[in-house]
Amino acid sequence: MREPKAGTxxxxxxxxxxHDEIGLSRAESANVVERILHHxxxxxxxxxxxxxxxxGSFILRDKGERIGRNPKTGVEVPIAPRRVLTFRAxxxxRERIVSGG
Incomplete structure (x- = not known):
């Protein structure tokens, strides 16, 4: 496997x-990645x-309505309920990240 570039x-x-690991064409490889992400x-x-x-797991969580505060003015404002996406490794x-590889 090739070394990842620094960054993103x-x-x-x-x-x-x-493409490198499986040997599919570049177009087929891009299609496989797109289909996985789409699903x-x-x-x-x-x-x-x-x-x-x-x-890891991508987990959806529903957050209820709550009162927030504008940090500039200190005025309380309601924050609407919403769904958030979290990732849990x-x-x-976690072990691979801590050990560096």
Missing amino acids: LTRADLADVV MCAALADGENVKISGF SQLM
Whole structure:
């Protein structure tokens, strides 16, 4: 596997890894990455959590209405209920990050 570049991992980088590791054409590799991301987004949009073993879980959480405060003026304002997306790394991923690889 090639060394990742410093900075941000992009869709193109993922497609390059699929191309290098599996041997699909560049177009097919990009298509595979896009389809995976599409299925993940569709599941989340449908209210499903996404769990990738050995990587982590994308979890949807509903937050209720609450009172917030404008930090500049100190005026209290209601914050509407909303759905938030969180990511929780798997234990394996946490260990890899801490050990550096």
